[in-house]
Amino acid sequence: MTKFRRPGHGNVDVSKTLNFSFDGKSYQGVQGDTLASALLANGVHLMGRSFKYHRPRGVVGAGSEEPNALVAVDRGQGRITPNVRATSLELYDGLKANSQNRWPNLKTDIGAFNNTFSMFFPAGFYNKTFKWPASFWDKVYEPFIRNMAGLGPAPEHPDPDNYASTYGHCETLIVGAGPSGIAAALSAARNGGRVILCDENPELGGSLLSTPGVQIEGKFALDWLAKSLEKLRKTENVRVMSRTTAIGYFHDNFVALAERLTDHIPGVEIGPAREKLHRIRAGKVILAQGAIERPLVFNGNDRPGVMLASSAQTYLGKYGVAVGNEVAVFTSHDSAYEAAFNLSDSNIRIPAIVDIREDIRTDLKEQAEQRGIDLFLGSAVSKTKGKHRIKSIEVFYPNTGSKQMIGCDALIMSGGWTPSLHLWSHSKGGIKWDADLAAYIPDQANENCVSVGACNGDFGVAAALNAGTKAGGGRKKFNTNEFDFGTGISLDTLPNYIDTSKQKAFVDFQNDVTEKDIKLAVREGFKSIEHVKRYTTNGMATDQGKTSNLNALQIAAKAVDQPVEKVGLTTFRPPYTPTTFGAVAGYRNDQLFEVTRKTPIDPWAEAQKVVFEPVGIWRRAWYFPKKGEDMHQAVARECKATRESLGIFDASTLGKIEVVGPDAAKFMNLMYTNPWNALKTGSCRYGLMLREDGYIYDDGVVGRLAEDRFHVTTTTGGAPRVYRHMEDYLQTEFTELDVWLTSTTEQWAVIALNGPNARKLIEPFVEGIDLSRENFPHMAFREGKICGVPTRLFRVSFSGELGFEINIPAHYGRAVWEMLFEAGQQYDITPYGTETMHVLRAEKGFIIVGQDTDGTVTPFDAGMPWAVSKKKKDFVGKRSLARPDLVAEGRKQLVGLLTEDPNVVLEEGAQIVADPDQPIPMDMIGHVTSSYWSEALGRSIAMALVKDGVNLTDTDVYIPMPGQTHTARITAPVFYDPKGERLNVV
Amino acid sequence: MLLIHCPHCNEERPELEFAYAGEAHIVRPNEAEQAEMSDADWSKFMFIRDNIRGDHAERWWHAHGCNMFFNAIRNTVTDKFTMTYKVCQKRPTEHQIKVAKND
Numbered sequence A: 001m002t003k004f005r006r007p008g009h010g011n012v013d014v015s016k017t018l019n020f021s022f023d024g025k026s027y028q029g030v031q032g033d034t035l036a037s038a039l040l041a042n043g044v045h046l047m048g049r050s051f052k053y054h055r056p057r058g059v060v061g062a063g064s065e066e067p068n069a070l071v072a073v074d075r076g077q078g079r080i081t082p083n084v085r086a087t088s089l090e091l092y093d094g095l096k097a098n099s100q101n102r103w104p105n106l107k108t109d110i111g112a113f114n115n116t117f118s119m120f121f122p123a124g125f126y127n128k129t130f131k132w133p134a135s136f137w138d139k140v141y142e143p144f145i146r147n148m149a150g151l152g153p154a155p156e157h158p159d160p161d162n163y164a165s166t167y168g169h170c171e172t173l174i175v176g177a178g179p180s181g182i183a184a185a186l187s188a189a190r191n192g193g194r195v196i197l198c199d200e201n202p203e204l205g206g207s208l209l210s211t212p213g214v215q216i217e218g219k220f221a222l223d224w225l226a227k228s229l230e231k232l233r234k235t236e237n238v239r240v241m242s243r244t245t246a247i248g249y250f251h252d253n254f255v256a257l258a259e260r261l262t263d264h265i266p267g268v269e270i271g272p273a274r275e276k277l278h279r280i281r282a283g284k285v286i287l288a289q290g291a292i293e294r295p296l297v298f299n300g301n302d303r304p305g306v307m308l309a310s311s312a313q314t315y316l317g318k319y320g321v322a323v324g325n326e327v328a329v330f331t332s333h334d335s336a337y338e339a340a341f342n343l344s345d346s347n348i349r350i351p352a353i354v355d356i357r358e359d360i361r362t363d364l365k366e367q368a369e370q371r372g373i374d375l376f377l378g379s380a381v382s383k384t385k386g387k388h389r390i391k392s393i394e395v396f397y398p399n400t401g402s403k404q405m406i407g408c409d410a411l412i413m414s415g416g417w418t419p420s421l422h423l424w425s426h427s428k429g430g431i432k433w434d435a436d437l438a439a440y441i442p443d444q445a446n447e448n449c450v451s452v453g454a455c456n457g458d459f460g461v462a463a464a465l466n467a468g469t470k471a472g473g474g475r476k477k478f479n480t481n482e483f484d485f486g487t488g489i490s491l492d493t494l495p496n497y498i499d500t501s502k503q504k505a506f507v508d509f510q511n512d513v514t515e516k517d518i519k520l521a522v523r524e525g526f527k528s529i530e531h532v533k534r535y536t537t538n539g540m541a542t543d544q545g546k547t548s549n550l551n552a553l554q555i556a557a558k559a560v561d562q563p564v565e566k567v568g569l570t571t572f573r574p575p576y577t578p579t580t581f582g583a584v585a586g587y588r589n590d591q592l593f594e595v596t597r598k599t600p601i602d603p604w605a606e607a608q609k610v611v612f613e614p615v616g617i618w619r620r621a622w623y624f625p626k627k628g629e630d631m632h633q634a635v636a637r638e639c640k641a642t643r644e645s646l647g648i649f650d651a652s653t654l655g656k657i658e659v660v661g662p663d664a665a666k667f668m669n670l671m672y673t674n675p676w677n678a679l680k681t682g683s684c685r686y687g688l689m690l691r692e693d694g695y696i697y698d699d700g701v702v703g704r705l706a707e708d709r710f711h712v713t714t715t716t717g718g719a720p721r722v723y724r725h726m727e728d729y730l731q732t733e734f735t736e737l738d739v740w741l742t743s744t745t746e747q748w749a750v751i752a753l754n755g756p757n758a759r760k761l762i763e764p765f766v767e768g769i770d771l772s773r774e775n776f777p778h779m780a781f782r783e784g785k786i787c788g789v790p791t792r793l794f795r796v797s798f799s800g801e802l803g804f805e806i807n808i809p810a811h812y813g814r815a816v817w818e819m820l821f822e823a824g825q826q827y828d829i830t831p832y833g834t835e836t837m838h839v840l841r842a843e844k845g846f847i848i849v850g851q852d853t854d855g856t857v858t859p860f861d862a863g864m865p866w867a868v869s870k871k872k873k874d875f876v877g878k879r880s881l882a883r884p885d886l887v888a889e890g891r892k893q894l895v896g897l898l899t900e901d902p903n904v905v906l907e908e909g910a911q912i913v914a915d916p917d918q919p920i921p922m923d924m925i926g927h928v929t930s931s932y933w934s935e936a937l938g939r940s941i942a943m944a945l946v947k948d949g950v951n952l953t954d955t956d957v958y959i960p961m962p963g964q965t966h967t968a969r970i971t972a973p974v975f976y977d978p979k980g981e982r983l984n985v986v
Numbered sequence B: 001m002l003l004i005h006c007p008h009c010n011e012e013r014p015e016l017e018f019a020y021a022g023e024a025h026i027v028r029p030n031e032a033e034q035a036e037m038s039d040a041d042w043s044k045f046m047f048i049r050d051n052i053r054g055d056h057a058e059r060w061w062h063a064h065g066c067n068m069f070f071n072a073i074r075n076t077v078t079d080k081f082t083m084t085y086k087v088c089q090k091r092p093t094e095h096q097i098k099v100a101k102n103d
């Protein structure tokens, strides 16, 4: 049995010994321990170093509010979790945990020099110091900040664990399974409807586990608890979830619960879900989160061995661990007496109770006297001593100025209680100041939500049980035998004879914020509590100020000379406690992170050892390298083969929308800049779509199948937004039009054939369409059959060569592709990918929306006035094209660029200047939008948006790049076959 | 996550199914009106929005549902939806919004 274990106390199984290591040293704990309780049982209080000053720190709390005892848990490669609270970390056999913020070890820490020089690290230190000179950033400030920033070690490997998530619904969700939560669940269960009761701890019961001496309805707390939980577990409509933290409360009673499934089990293999996120939509939410005891802010309050009174009570009552042999008490609230008496009754010596108040309840005085405890009323602890563990306290009596040293090995404190408002505030519930409690409590609810028990300011077991019962719809009143919770006072500053500037009175333990930091922030002009928070960093650590926010608020309120309720409270934000990224990501990992859309022809390409590229959420064939070829060689070969004979390209990702109805042409006239009335059935036309602001939105070829039916294509990435854009106008503006829209992108596979031999290849396979030059001219569009399969056949070209786009039902896509590929061998048919497609179209000066345009380019800027109907009185974007800025001189226009050195392929996105010798920052007149090696021309080509570009044709511009400035001449953007003669191949 | 009542599906569905689509009741001028409009008036129609603090009439799209656009009154401070209605319906009066709030 370890030294500080008290057999006969606590809810742990002392017959089951667990071995664990902390900082490499071996210890023993028992089943039911947390790491904190097990270390305390071994007499270890020193569990961490603070963030800024690296001061030695001991455990303060006994639950998720713990600010100091943060450890990193090592469960193997990629499975290191930093910043785990030792107080919430369930012990298991073989647990390996390490303290943080220290080097080389916890007892000797080099970083503690910050502590020695703490006068140099006041509030706002970072803001004041890391400003100038700029040259210090790289070499001095950044390494320093990086070294100091963050708590604990960041994992170095990908997280190999799996995470799950699910949705859930219930009539009543109860957060917190202390007495109020359990009572609420019991009464809600009786009224039918689905009930979920969750609690962040492994064991349900809340405060009852810490105070086993309490009696409820004549039964001891643990017996009542066991019976109640059994009843709940047997009730079909109740779901009880332990190890489940309600991390956030969102709109319309949507609450996120993070359930920890495996961390408490030793040696769990990678496979089963480690955590599960439950997204619960609840009819009613009952918050029973309890309250957190407040530390007292006094000189030396951060010495290991100083902790909350209720924590000491929990370590004894729940874990059977004495936090010391000689435990002094410092309080401003009656509730600490219960802890003191509990400890005293378990043969722990209480050398002193120091109470700030001059007078206290008579029964407390009597009970202290019975136990032989010395009371120091109207007194305060003015300093503490002990290096890595408290050894003594100095008690100061301000009325006479007398001082007295008292030996102890722990000091438990209580500055009153802070109801937990976190989830209530997430739900935007109102709060009000309760002067008696010196705390905020819930006011008006914003959702169908009630707050019960200590988190609502209803302290004491009976009050909690009754409030919970009522919230669950019951009326029962409970009889209890319990310690009278009582009252307390709250002081912003505790009496001390030592000058404030020489005190070390910590408010936020985790971020090392002291009382004087907060006062300094106010002196320097920060009056809003939100500003004080950010300037001092109070409440900004991983514990989000659970133990510190109210103390900080009271100190700040006093400093600005305002009542606390006027100063307000900082905003609570989810998550309630630190949550793993894994829990948030859930299944959305690796292959499941995002759907990869594949075309019907994709498997064929994959078999060819193609290189893919992502385009939107599609994966597309990029280029098809032959053995030994690099990308440049492969693309050059694909381009050449297509221009000289025949290339085949999978264009299935093109967006497709079928526009149908008596008013289809009218609708098309409004949605596109081009005129559609004159487009004959059996023809197609390039369509340009603008937004209402006059800028190019999308483009694509549109075929007319019938008077009332258009086959519209869009860019690969633009399909969803074009569809939405059309639906929006159809439903909300052009409501008189009789038109239906259907997205058909995935109904059709599209095979593009380009090259002089394209017609020859398909001719034998096509039925029902006369493919002759005269009867199937450029921009013809017909329905028929190919390879025995229905097709919509376009004669179009995005390459400048004779071209066909063969639409076939998607499931025939691969079969038709393979037949054509087989037959194409006689023409050395060459499959090509998106890179070659881009080169071929750039040689012809065809734009890619989103690459050569950027949302600020009009059809006129893009050199496409021919696409804009002058006759139409209205189309989306027409009026905006007349906006003064859009008709002004000097707009950026799309031009071609030919580099002086034909071997230089410019970088896309590179900036263009008129004078390369001007001083920096240079006047940038445009940028390169597309740039490639053109095999057909034997040189590089580029397209660019350049200010007043058309007028600058034939002048030289400059592209400054690191190490070299390139010269290029502005040209027309069509580089190859400007007259389009190659389309007319026989 | 909000619950939004789609007036076409006549069901409350989670926010994930919907997409926001800007302020409601801004009617696109027809071709005759456009021809008459000054540049200043056109830019007002295009770019100027009320950005009010309080009950805001706005457009939503049931993208992953019935595919219909509809209008809603949502409070920009509390984020609460008071009502949703079809695009063919007029903007609710202050009184109608008040009544809906008390429902």
Ligand SMILES: [Zn+2]
Pocket (backbone or CB within 6 Å): B006, B007, B008, B009, B010, B062, B065, B066, B067, B068
């Ligand atoms: Zn709907």
